[in-house]
Amino acid sequence: MKTPKSKIPSPLAIAWVLFLFVFLSALFLYKPSETDWHNHLENTFNWAYEGMWSSSALAFLVQMSLMLVLGHIIALSEPCKGQIKKLTQLGKNNQQAVVITAAAAMIAGFINWGFGLVMGAIIAKSFIDELARKGISRNPGLIAASGYTGLLVWHGGLSGSSLLKVAEAGHLNSLAPHLYDTDALIDISSTIFSSVNLLNFGLIFSAVLLTGYFLGKRNPGCGAKESLKDEKVIEQKASKGLDGSTYFAWILGVLLILAAEMIAQQYSGLKFLNPNFINFCLLAMAFIAHGSLSRFSKALNEAISGTSGILIQFPIYFAIMGLMNSSGMALSIANFFTSISTENSLPFFTFLSAGLVNLFVPSGGGQWMIQGPIILESCQQFGIAVEKGILALAYGDQLTNMLQPFWALPLLAITRVKVGKLLPYTIKYFLVGFVVYGTVVLLF
Template sequence: MSTTTQLRVKESASEKVATWYAKYFPDSLIFALVLTVIAMILALIFTDSGPGKIMDSWFVGIPMLFTFAFQLAFTYAAALVLVDTPKVQQGIVWLARKIKTPQMAYIMTGVVGALVSFAGWYIGPVVTAIFARAVAKEMNTVDFRLISAIAYSSFVISLTGISGTIPLFVASEGPLTELVGGLIGLEDTTFSIMNLVSAAAIVLATTITFYFIARNKKNIVSYADLAIASAPQRDVDTDADTVIDADPMGGRNTFADKINRSRIPILFIGLLGLGYLIYFFWENGLSGLNLNTVAFVALVIGFLVQKNAIAYAASFSRNLVSTGSIMLQFPIYGGIASIFALTGLAGVLTDGLVSIATPETYLTITFLITGVLNMFVPSAGSQFVATAPFFIPAGEAFGIDNTMTVMAITYGDIWTNLIQPFWALLYFPILAVGTKLRVRDFMGYCLPILIIVGIIWILALNFLPLH
């Protein structure tokens, strides 16, 4: 739909919210920088840390997520290489064409995203973003902003799933094991009745909500509307040939040129890697899945499907540019997390708010506090380490089971991701490449989901049994 036509059509309520969000919500980098300043001011006011201590904490925290940022950037560039290959493109298009209506596209994106994210938070964004993008490219009647929001919001149950950071943290020996009263197995957290029922309720409720949002939608902005009009896409093989032709010594007939064009080296390494993966998962099962494993899988499959090493390198280099937001912003959030942890700000805020709780309101207040802190410290592990020493003893004083407190922290930690653009950066490199899509273009559609998910988790914490 053209811009002129959009202006003539009266927006639905959800579209008004999304438009307001896009209009007033700053770029994700500006958001991170503003949160940095707020964290510094709060630490200065509420702790005994001076400017020097605060700046030291910030400096120490910036490198905290260097490794994590590189892992994600590598994984996403390697995953995008797969999307570059003709056979994979054909498979995605074939799958996307099986979906005949926009409503089915929205529903399938949400359900597929939730299932894959529950299986692994590091798998969900890659699979869901590729799927949503492919469907939107094939159907001009699909709103690209809305399907991007659905893809992202499906991530909301990821850290309550099999790969959830906090459930895995308390299920393993560590520095806080004694604090939480010993190991807490996944059967008491991830696979508890409370968690499984609430996860199912969230998938159902968000699917229904997005169904009505889509049905009432007036302005459809398709993938084509947001695609960047530019020169034709470069072909990977053409890039490879250009690199080879750049050799001034022997044209295309030298030994080096033949090796560069040969598929044998990259195929051999790919098959070697595939053989090891089969052995690895035979020995470890699903417990062997983690971010490093996913990166290795993407690398190996890329070696198997690309024409040659030069083609692979050219594609990887192009797609690595799309991960710039991850490489830049993750360390900034590491600095914010460090300010909260090292200055004691997280403890001060947590202790003060918990002091007003009662046995009846404790879990709800813990959930809400954690949600607020997540805006500043979106890393689940970092936040849990910083706040658990305050939440767990407070819960014990009220007679609350430690497992329930752990789940309240887990839910709160991921809840506000629906309006915090940190984790949206996992979807953005795949969704937005080649388009004018911005994070704030789709985050506004997640606001009603924030309310619905919050209500479901508060009800679950207060009324559903663990077993």
Template sequence: MRPINTLVERYIPSALVFVIVLTVIVAILALTLTDSGPIDVVRSWGDGLAGLLAFMTQMALVLLLGHILANTSPVHRLLGRLSRVPKTALQAYVFVFVIASVASLITWGLGLVVGGLLAKEVAAQMRARGIRVHFALLVAAGYSGFVVWHMGYSGSGPLTAATEGSFLAEQLGRTIPLSETTFSLWNISAAIATIIIVALALALVAPRRQNDIYELSFDAREAEVAEEPVTTPADRLDASRILTTLVGLALVAYLVVHFVEGGTLTLDIVNWTFLALIFLLVRNPFELIRLTKDAASNVGDILLQFPLYAGILGMMTGTGLIGIFSDFFVDISTAQTFGVFALLSAGLVNFFVPSGGGQFAVQGPIMLDAAERLGVDPSIAIMAVSYGDQWTNMIQPFWALPLLAIAGLKMRDILGYTTVTFLAAGLVFVVTMLLVSL
């Protein structure tokens, strides 16, 4: 595990540097592999910068709302009750992973925060009972739940393909309903299998010797935040639950009307679902404002990097580079092996484009074009990229940063264990792609 830790700490730069380097690489490839000149490349890059603004906002909201939801008082109390469930150290590791996986399947923003918060809650409960648990493995188990996020309710690839007018839907000439991707029997089965196999793997590598266990020596749970003072009529409005409840009920009414009238699940509907829950769960506007301020710091990376991802997509489409990449995958793949090659390539690309939404903007059109030419169902291409994205997140530090900040650890503290998750989940993903392509 030590060589992997050293590699990450010493040689893997920030996500922002990744996207800048990727921009340069794509520009060089466009100049050398296509007939485009420097002016053509610059123009296609600049024209593409604004191409994903709506998608960028949707992705930012997924993270923002997931973070807010995980930190509402009812969810915090629920995590406190759940933390009392495991009775042994081994149960604690598996339990944290399973709960974080379920939260990630609901929404990836929620899963990331729940993983860190629950790890701290369980560590405090175990410490109070005199049971020693390895805190780094608890946190790694919480982050490992993120390995199934793209199979769930907030998966950006499947939701984008299901959204009318999205760049994937425009390329396909139609939308792909979630019944063919997220809610397909084979994807649900793969998600369950992944959770079971990874849980067993984490249990197998859990430290048994007391000298190998480094427990949290203090209670790392956040202290209760004091209520805002209420001294003026304006303060009474800010401290009233009536207004937030009204907005929450209005959002629920809209969602009911949307689905009754035959509306489908899209990225926007997912976000409005979580927004409705937030307005119904917060005590008052005071709490919502505080939670929003706390969550906003995690959104900056998305807002900064997505225009650069859009510029990369603009270069690839504007210069014809996307067609060359598509030809390559058609040449090396058959209808039966395409899913595995798409999965492996997506896992590699995720090192350079760690955002699932950003990766679909860059890689999605290439894989869909190649799948069409090979006669492969587009749902397989979409889920193969989804699996590859979530898979190498386990050895790519970008999305671990919010959780590590909550837990107070560094990537090297958990990477050895998340590498085990990477290997176990990868086995399930490869087998799934082979079976679904038969």
């Protein structure tokens, strides 16, 4: 598929365009009648500023940067390269590489969104390089897009923000105290492990693999002369002292794994799976995989360059979130779709509104806090099972990740694929997802 580079802006340009659109909308469309223009302009700037530099947002920025860097460090280790090479040898051509990458990314994404994001990117990069070394035609944009499909299924999986929050006693009461007692909850057996959600995962999994196969066959891509730049080889020459000691690195890794095991036992179910825990485990695995602090440090120097886009662009989206939340824009979008809904159409309009809000607020947890109270009220009003409304939000949220390059930044950094090569194929995965998710929401 040929896509003129000039027609697709960079992720940074897209972020600033979205920011300006939301800023001007908040300024001119959401001015309280009792506030004069000078104060409203000041408030609008403050909403953006506070969102951009909020402590929770900056903590999230560090978590995501570490997740990207540590995952990349592990991928640069010899043991990981060996295992990934075995996997990539299963793909003999472009379409097989696309299918295997998408399957691995979606399975990993269902387990945990961060795991799926990093692993999908690493496997995609490995396939791109392996096919290049063999001189086999490959489509880096399509393979990378397939590595991004973990974000197409994550919110219906084991790390789905809204599905895990409603399983906590007291959370429903905090959102709608007049509807729920303090001990009310919705167990994950009714959401994540419900027959509808598992059926939906099976359908989207199959549909994406079929789509990827046919796209890979129709768009074989470039030959060996256009191969991407290989990663720098991490020298295996050992340094002296503690930095070069294999035993020291392994001891550190084992201690961290033991600590992670003890931390996990303090939580029920899979509630221990969060960005901090994942990064803790990735750090342990990185020490063990490289076998010395010197090799770890060399890999770090190579991997850290991939965080540049995240460090600049995440705060822009945090500012957008601050504007949408504080101005009431996100709430008004959700209320609009609810106001035009009926008993039969409410889940579908919830699905649509979640997808729209996600383009501007690409955070599942943040989106649930905005739309959650409205969904609980609406489901009660129309006599619809709350689980259905929550799953509709989850599907809409994860669907438009295929249109939003925010979460693709780590993948773009690892694969070195330009956003202009990625989006034409993620848009196709979006269309497939819209048909699958929309049909399930309407019928079930």
